Amino acid sequence: MHEIIGQAKKTVDQAELYWNRNHKISVRYENGRLQQIAENDLSSVAVRVIDGGRMGSTFAVSPDQPGLIEQAKAAAAHGDPATFSFAPAADYPSVDGYDASTGHLTSDELVALAESTVAAIREKRGDLSLLVDAEMEHRELVIETTEGAEGRFEASDVVLSFGAPIKGAGMGIYKWLGSVAPLSRPDALIDEFVEWYGWTETTSTPSTGRLPVIFAPEASFLYLLPLWAGVEGNAVEKKTSPLVDRVGDRILSERLTIVDDPTAPAKLSSRPFDDEGVPCQRRAFVENGVLNGYLLDQRTASALGRASTGNAVKRELFVDGTETKPSPWPIRITVDAGETPYQKMIEGLDEGLLVYYGLGFHSGNYPQGKFSVQATGFHIVDGEVVGRLENTMISADVYEDFRHVRAVSAERGPALAFLDVTAPYVLVDSIQVAGA
């Protein structure tokens, strides 16, 4: 790595080298049976250069591949004018993301964790087509630039997910949790799963019109993804974001505080630097409903005349990985807990919904803060869950409807597995509901 950067100094104006190695073992149970054991040992490299004032990039599987700098230099001949420099040397926060006991988990140990989960659920519900995945991952990431940045980070984690399709319906109930430290069988989460599954046995149709809706942690993506599309630097730069010039304004209910907290020690997705080698930082970008700022990488920061917030991530909505361009994205989101016990939220509703998933989110107009999805969840009548929803659409404007949050729960849980979010249950006063 050092040699490539050393050589690059002779050939191009600036260079940035990103190297990622990933070792993963996963076991999958389908219908309660061990279906497959999988192992990955993958490495990948991304090189960006600035040459003659233009940016070029290339990718490879190994830093040993010859000619990487030359390939990136050739691409720079056609490239976009460079408006920023690669990251300089920096002191990175200390983030302990590696635990040797998870980093060396074997397939036998993962089989044991998954099997014990299958057994525990079967004891309570022997009739389900259980899907259980247990996975360990050990990652190494190195970023170096000719401008002096030198970041090295090693992380490990274990993730367990489980669930079952609902009988007679297409949806399922799924739960997951992940940890940097080793996991033992999550009995409380299994109990919650069994309770929720029990609620699915009957269906119930809500009234059409506006109803209060509780968004479970799993459903937090419905309001967070529109928000991210609004605070990310590209949309702000292009002025397509509804949050342009809104810093300092109240955009959501004062009950909502949303923090990007990548530097918390020993947490899933915590990291000391972003995918451009800029130090990560803890930021409440929405505090008591007020917009505090945007998420920026180096390019968008330069375009907006600000500093990078350390939010360059190689991912887009559905793709990630070394070949993806870095763009502004939150890294580890937490939505602050409130004081209302979640059970009290349910008990307090004459009629409402508890939503834990929404189908069809990405085909809506979420960059403008709107979503319209087929809701997966439960119908609440007179303070009790009376059945699962079927053919129920909910539509909302986040910047209107989420200004009126009635309560935020004391309990918090993880969002969908593809987002690194911890969120409470959020009860919104009134959401448009349409059904069959």
Added chain:
Amino acid sequence: MKEKLAGIVGGLTADYADLRYEENRKTRISYQGERLVEIASYAASGGHVRAYANGGKAIASFSDPARAGAMAESAAASASLAGGRRDKPLRLAEAPVISDTFQISSPRDVRNVPLREKLDLVAHYNEMILREPTVATAEANYDEFVSHRVFVNSEGSVIEYDIVVANILGFIVTKKGEILQRVRFAYGGNEDFGRLQGREAELEKGIDTAKRLLDAEPAKAGLFPVILDPSEASLFIHEAFGHLSEADGLQNNPAFRAKLQLGNVLGRPILNVVDDPTLPALPGSYAIDDEGVRGTRTDLIREGALVGRMHSRETAAEFGEPLSGNMRAVDAHHTPVVRMSNILIQAGPDAFDDMVASIEDGYYLVGAKGGQTTGDQFTFGAQWGFRIEGGRLGPMVRDINMSGELFSTLQAISMIADELEFSERGGCGKAGQMNRQSGKGAPHVKIDRVTIGGV
């Protein structure tokens, strides 16, 4: 290389093993607004091994070819461990041993077109869009994937084949006050650069649509009869029905297996659905799949009844049904999964005008905008639509979604138009793999009742 790979799988302690090694080249050009944000062409090689032993299965992916032997041995050992935990061994259906090479040729193969020409073409389309004053921004991308694959298995198959796909795709974003609208465009779908050129008239039409949408009213929520245009109808059949015809999703799902027994009547006699990789020059056309099985046409629904489904060797053995050659992997980092090739609703007896005339109060949905399914529940967006009032097409509408349940919706297909159209660009997500080689086609289709949700 072939001999070395064959030696690795032949030397494993396993009932069956295969290894796929790929040398891939990707080219990407990406404009966001006026900025050329990316131009890159690069190599990405790697391998994938699958082993069945003792009735269990394991897979492994690797980047470094020097790790092929060690990863294969690890997979064989894991397969044996997995087999020891199963009460029911996994089996594979018998398949012919194949030693062959499958190459692609086209008069204007993208592999022979200079990068500069590709860049100029994308820049030209991007400039066309940005000239329109109501356009707030646009994206125009060139995406090329060239894969040379070697497949060997422990039964003696040695197969070399190529995959070449190029697309130009992007979207046009118009803005007026608070209203922002987005219309997609996509050209290409195979190795022929000629398909990407000369598309100005269609792009102009897309720009005009994006502009007109700014003055359209949002759709009303509720239950309506609808007509789906070929793009939306082919998305519907792909997402809502096609994925449930992929046997790996059903294999361990007893409830859906029961609902999808061959012979079950799913629709009216006008409904015929086929998956066919042997159709020429479509996004999902291929000769051989990533499990070394020849791609074949499979009738899925004939005259309303379920008559077939798509399989791997493992699921064909499990279901006792014929091989179909539908196992595909996007690249060496992924295991093949059962997926559609070119799925289509066959043309029916009806004229489009008669379909419109049959609707008193409904919508005409145009242009697929992505969708999502979970089991038998689906939700799809349309890029735009039109009201249908009193049997006539009415004003344009925006922000329109439809959702429902598959089985009742299939039964509610009451008219099928007489002209079949294919979508040009593939694109299907499953098991963490975004497959470019996924074709779909349909005529206009009338559904008597679906839930429309305004956005």
